[in-house]
Amino acid sequence: MATMTVKMSREEPAVSYASRYSLPAEPKENDTKSNLCSGPVILLSHGDPTGFKPFWRSVGDKCKVTIDSCDFMSYLTDTGTVCWFLEKELEEAIRQLHRTVGNAVTDDRHILVGTGSTQLYHAALYALTSPGGPEPVNVVSAVPYYSSYPEETNFLCSALYKWAGDAYTFDKEGPYIELVTMPNNPDGQVRGPTVNRNDGKLIHDLAYYWPQYTPITAQADYDIMLFTFSKSMGHAGSRIGWAVVKDKDVAIKMTKYIELNSIGVSRESQHRAAKILGAVSDSSQCIGANFFEYGKSLMAERWTKIREVISRSRLFSLPKYMEEYCQFSGEDTEPHPAFAWLKCNNDIEDLEIFLRRYKIMGRGGSLFGSDPKHVRVSMLGDEETFNLFLERLSSIQDTITNSNGNGIKFDELERKQIR
Amino acid sequence: MATMTVKMSREEPAVSYASRYSLPAEPKENDTKSNLCSGPVILLSHGDPTGFKPFWRSVGDKCKVTIDSCDFMSYLTDTGTVCWFLEKELEEAIRQLHRTVGNAVTDDRHILVGTGSTQLYHAALYALTSPGGPEPVNVVSAVPYYSSYPEETNFLCSALYKWAGDAYTFDKEGPYIELVTMPNNPDGQVRGPTVNRNDGKLIHDLAYYWPQYTPITAQADYDIMLFTFSKSMGHAGSRIGWAVVKDKDVAIKMTKYIELNSIGVSRESQHRAAKILGAVSDSSQCIGANFFEYGKSLMAERWTKIREVISRSRLFSLPKYMEEYCQFSGEDTEPHPAFAWLKCNNDIEDLEIFLRRYKIMGRGGSLFGSDPKHVRVSMLGDEETFNLFLERLSSIQDTITNSNGNGIKFDELERKQIR
Incomplete structure (x- = not known):
């Protein structure tokens, strides 16, 4: 041809x-x-996850929030945890959601909130490095990696860390940070860390580890796990992300980053995220099962359609994915990234x-x-x-x-x- | 003694x-x-500006906001301006508020929104510097300066800029950035820039340039002016700040910072801030005159009380302030920082x-x-x-x-x- x-x-x-x-x-x-x-x-x-909008429109008043003129005026919340600006109701909703979905361990873990998971990525880089090192800590991720990582890592020319590219070809000595996006953005593959050395620290970006995109095969249990309201529920405009963190000192330093970067995170958005995540976890409301079912059907239907179009010629191709047993849905499921x-x-x-x-x-x-x-x-x-x-x-x-x-x-x- | x-x-x-x-x-x-x-x-x-809470409680439903399950799902707003994540209604409310109060020129200026003015401070540092310089640009402010500036400037060990301390004693050659907080935090004094060299760039932090704190003596008209919902209205938990910026390229780069730092700013908070700022500007609602009157009375009363206590011994003292004509209230007014x-x-x-x-x-x-x-x-x-x-x-x-x-x-x- x-x-x-x-x-x-x-x-x-x-x-x-x-x-x-x-x-x-x-x-x-x-x-x-x-x-x-x-x-x-x-x-x-x-x-931009606007494909989930019809579902949320159908929910009606169940997740509506009303905020009075005098609500959320203080910087401070009454959480009493490491993350002093985290709303207690959001923390509880996050823990409950992970228990319901079974996609991450949160018991005995610190929950932190960020202005999207992007701010938490910056917070994690800050928390995992220290000033005074001989050179910036190398930050790597296996190709194909999320396209924003290099610029987000390098744009402030920090002496703490610097982007070092593909984890597969990384061979520099010394401490490093590896970003593991699972399932991966852009290609939807499920991968573990690549470098696997003792002097490495890991950040797991689990933005897409939700039943509408991929089978839930195990409770993730990593040192730093990042999630986002944007990709889990479809509410990108709220700019709410959260981190599940094992080590208290890391959690304290990540919190410090957000304090120095923006003195906390919108309490209105936290309140609304708590309401929506809470409703999804509340089996009596049936929103949770319905939402993930809706999301999965939507994604499956779109993948069927695009594969059908692509199959008509040899011009384009798409990755293939293995079916696996999803512990949330209780059935074998193909990923729909x-x-x-x-x-x-x-x-x-x-x-x-x-x-x-x-x-x-x-x-x-x-x-x-x-x-x-x-x-x-x-x-x-x-x-x-x-x-x-x-x-x-x-x-x-x-x-x-x-x-x-x-x-x-x-x-x-x-x-x-x-x- | x-x-x-x-x-x-x-x-x-x-x-x-x-x-x-x-x-x-x-x-x-x-x-x-x-x-x-x-x-x-x-x-x-x-x-933490919770002293204004009784006023907002008294407003009742006038500034209440209700957010439906499917609102604000997209990252994008329809503003069509440089700041692609700014809500149009917030931009309009900000411009109208400054016209009403007369504290800043906004015609032909770019309006940017940030997660508090702190994020906009970081954005301004990024926008006013470039990679590849021989050394970081010095950032100075006249003593006593806002206590968070040094740590916020230095904590990521950027090669773009570094904290260089007191503007009064600054004598290094080369480009510099001077932060001018007016009226000043911590001491409430009104000061202009100190270094005054051609190779300097200015960031004006006008967080407290509102009628409840200080007489409004002129429309501020500087290159980069930072304001915050926290100190203007008392809503710190919303984390909404805004910048009024003259130069388009600076506005684009500041927007880019926020994109790389958090991919935008909470749309729920923006919506609520628009409602509250809008109500304060709307003379028909009488909230504006009432709010600034309430705020000014509250601050004046507290200053009278603390001066009375202090006057009972010689142990403590407080700064003295000059009365000036306030163009907003139309009367001679003493600052109440x-x-x-x-x-x-x-x-x-x-x-x-x-x-x-x-x-x-x-x-x-x-x-x-x-x-x-x-x-x-x-x-x-x-x-x-x-x-x-x-x-x-x-x-x-x-x-x-x-x-x-x-x-x-x-x-x-x-x-x-x-x-």
Whole structure:
């Protein structure tokens, strides 16, 4: 089969302050040099979990919160724990949720709250390092790693820690920190730590270790485990994450980070998260079983659909996942990750740039330490966007396949518009 | 007059991860070595603005917010401005509030939201520096400066910036950043920048530039101005701060900091802050005039009371402030700062430690770059705590004055218990 080579330079500068969350400007009309599609921009570059919104809309008043003018005025909560700004009701809801789902050990563990799990990632780096070392502690993660880790680790040029890339190829001596994302973002694989040396410390990012994404095979029990309200329940705008931490001194230092960074975490968001997590754990309300069932069905349905579209040509492929027994649902379950780690089997060198010309905004493989033939696309968005994405992906496949079959050159292809 | 010298070592280690927000443990009974008072601990070491709570309780349902299960699920807001996570309603309420109060220019300025103004301080440091410089940019502030600045600036050991202490004595060459807190925390004085060189950049912390604390003498119009919901309205637990920024590139980089630090700011808190700030600006509701009037009366009354207590002996003194015309209230007004910058005129070397033995927890002068004969005590707490503080301060004055008059030695003094 003839293949088509498309070489393009990256459109972003090496150091960019542009936000990956901003919607790109609509290209000008007939600007076929920059886009091959007249339809709307499809933003799949970040995991905005709005796909769960219909469920929460259906819940009605059960998780509604009302906040009076004089509520939550103090910095302080009455938790009495290491994390002085944690709402007691949130702590209890978190512990109860993990007991209900069975995805993490929380007994005799410290619970900390953060402004999203991102703030807790920074807190963990601070807690696991100390000033005065000969050089910054190396921070590694196995490729493909979460694309934000390198920039989040390095952007303040800290002397405490620095990004050192792929854990598979890491061979420097001295202390290190390894980030283990399980299941992995972007590719949904379940992996353990890679370096496995005595002088290493681990941070487990378990943002996606929930029944809607992956079978719950065991209670996770690691030194530092990070979770987020965003990916567990779908409430990204609340910016609530939590950490489950074994060691008290680490918990104290992580708390200190958040104190110095933002003097605590929104109490309104904590209150609301407590209400929603509490409802999901409360079997009498049936919200929990319903939510995870809804989430799992939604993800399964989307994965079935995208695999069906992809299967129609050999242009793209997706990872395959093993079915495993899920202790939460009590049945064998296939993973349905929050992201599709799309690969092109063609000579297209940079899939992100290629798709961008069709106004599909994914996140390119090189940002994950992987090759640019991969793109991560979110499976969590709203239904309309997801269906439009499948439609456009299908059109691209048809066009490319026909073009190759008919010997159409790339400049001719540019004149073919996809909606 | 005979004076008493009390030398004590600081009780905290040089590097401490202990939180200044945690309530200290109650001393053991009869532990006269560590305390000279049997009453409860009085926590005045941080500016928890619960003194405004009675006002907000009186407002009733006018500023109540209700949040449905499916609200604020997305990371994204529809603001369309540089700060992609800012709620449009909050931006409008902030601009309107500054127009109503007349304390800052916001036309043609960028509004950014942060998790408290603390996160925006970090964002500003990041925005005003660049990687690759020969050494970190020096960050200075005139003594007495806000006690958290040094640790907040240095704790991540950034190569971008480092704390360089007192602006008055700063004489290093090269670029620098000066923090101007106006009116000043801890001492309530109104000051401009100190270094005044061409290679300097300024961050104005205007947390206390509100009519309840100080006369509004002009619309502030600086490059970067930081404000906070905590000190303006009294809602510290919401962790909402905002920045008013002139330069677009600085605003973009500050936004980028918050994206990398916490991927945005609680939308629940933003929604609630918008409701409350909006109500204060809405003249038809009369909340605004009432709130600032209430706040000003509260602060004025407390300052009258504390000055009256202090005046009974020569042991302590407080700064004096000039009356100025307040453009908001339309009358000559004396400042009533959020903190009392208490000085002992005695030979007591460390006033923080001295007061701690009477279970009054203030923040010692050396943390503000000043001398340890000063302590900053909050004037913003609840009424009961404030009155208990005055009562105990009065007892201390009586005891010390009588002791000196009677030639009682310090170990005898230790046996005298104050309630």
